Amino acid sequence: MENTRSKINENIMQGVFFMSALASVLAVVAISLFLFLRGIPAIAEIGFMDFIFNEKWGPVNTPASYGILSMIVGSIYVTAGAIAIGVPIGLMCAIFLAEFCPGSVYKLVKPAVNLLAGIPSIIYGFFGMQVVVPFVRDNIGGNGYSILSASVILGIMILPTVISISESSIRAVPGSYAEGSLGLGATKEETVFKVVVPAAKSGVLTSIILGIGRAVGETMAVVMVAGNAVMPLEKIKLLKPIRTLTTNIVTEMSYASGLHESSLIATGVVLFVFIIILNTSLSLIKSKSARN
Template identity: 40%
Template sequence: MNHRIEGVGTNRQSLIARKMLTYNKRQFTENMTGRTIAMLCAALLVIVVLSITYFIASKGLSTFFVDGVSISEFLTQVKWDPEGEPALYGVFPFILGSFLVTALAAVIAAPLGIGAAIFMTEIFPGFGKKVLKPVIELLVGIPSVVYGYVGLTLLVPFIREQFDVLGFSLLAGGLVLALMILPTITSVATDAIEAVPQDLRNASLALGATRWQTIWNVVLHSALPGCLTAVVLGMARAFGEALAVQMVIGNTTKLPGSLLDPISTLTSGITLNMGNTIQGTPYNNALWSMALLLLLMSFVFIMILRFLGRKRLVK
């Protein structure tokens, strides 16, 4: 009896082994189909990115190779008058305005976002994860035009009354952008802080460190690459924002002398003027050159993010 049971078991194992070793045409076809679809999707994404880059570059470089505008004058001149005689294509005020409003938004939003992430993960995790985090994530879904309209109706009049200025200013743009990028910074920083191993916290507390010393010297130090990634992501969004900023900054090509002066950015300059130009004219090509600058800055932000991600992975 035992020999018969052992024989049946051996035959069943042999049958299973033969099935596993047998060439399965259907499985092979499914694997090849899935791999082909995945490769086609990846290739399509690469083609789309290269096509967009080529299209913008071909349009933007026409300003220098077809219209004869000097690259140095284009980047450093402070006078923008494409319809004048002679035409002037100085985009330095737009570049400066984009960097200033992005830097101001990051300076305001980074401490608030990282502080909120610390509160939600280290100080009051129950309330933070159940109430505060969902509320902050809801801000991501608000359209940018809503932020701009709120800034236009509340923030601009407030600045005008308090400082006796026009109200449309670098400060208004920075505050609106800070509110827009705050959810991004908070969410990414929260994930980075939560990824810190609990053993590091326990070891710090066991050595006699207070909770704040543990947060400052251990948790934040370990999550620093992730927090920097959060700030860079927020800056990337702020640098490319158009509508919300356009509604509150005043859109003037003069260089700002203070936070209360109106400015203009690359995005606002493109959106305000592109509809008033004719394809192929020097004016239109200059706007495409500004779009090319935005694309190059996007690549720079992506490279910074890749570097920070690699550094975090190595650590």
């Protein structure tokens, strides 16, 4: 009787787990179908080359133009800036927390890192408008609303992802690696940077890729500090305003209709494909690490 009841409970839980997994898969399929069924026809009507490689965006102009190249470049610039700022700081912080941080300090720093992950993006945007933008304007140049300001804010926003995953990966390295290195006469710093961190490279790369995904998909904070201006490619500079793919969607979707609305959804398709590429890269990194 007890075995029968246990078997029934096991089957019920298996069904619950299966339905949970199925719901996740169906959600991804539904989102994918919506994007591609609404976005691909717009790309076909506009023309793939004209949509991706044309830098002129003017849906209300006569004739209308739907080129997103400048926004693709803007997204790449802002994301690259966020990586240049956030990854080194995040990796160094993760190494400190995992290898050098005293217990009393860890109790303060770790909750602060976790708190960064819970701050709404709108708060980061306010911080950028009130602190970063004036600082850039007064000390570096331009009007403050620029690629640099957006990169700084995004660099701060990806810190929790980079720090948490990198720290976990570093802590997961077997202790025998460090013991062997120290036994051969290496210093603590040499052991950490030449043995432990390279051994955790899969997790570190994972944190970077996930951080890139966060930076690429961020909207609200970027629209508040980047200036939200569509710039010709020759005028895209570090201290100039910029519009990214995400900010373009959120700025114009409220009043768009017809082909204009479809072109914004098609912009979402481009973002979605980029995220798929990131996730595929993450899977390849993990599979390669598992083989090694």
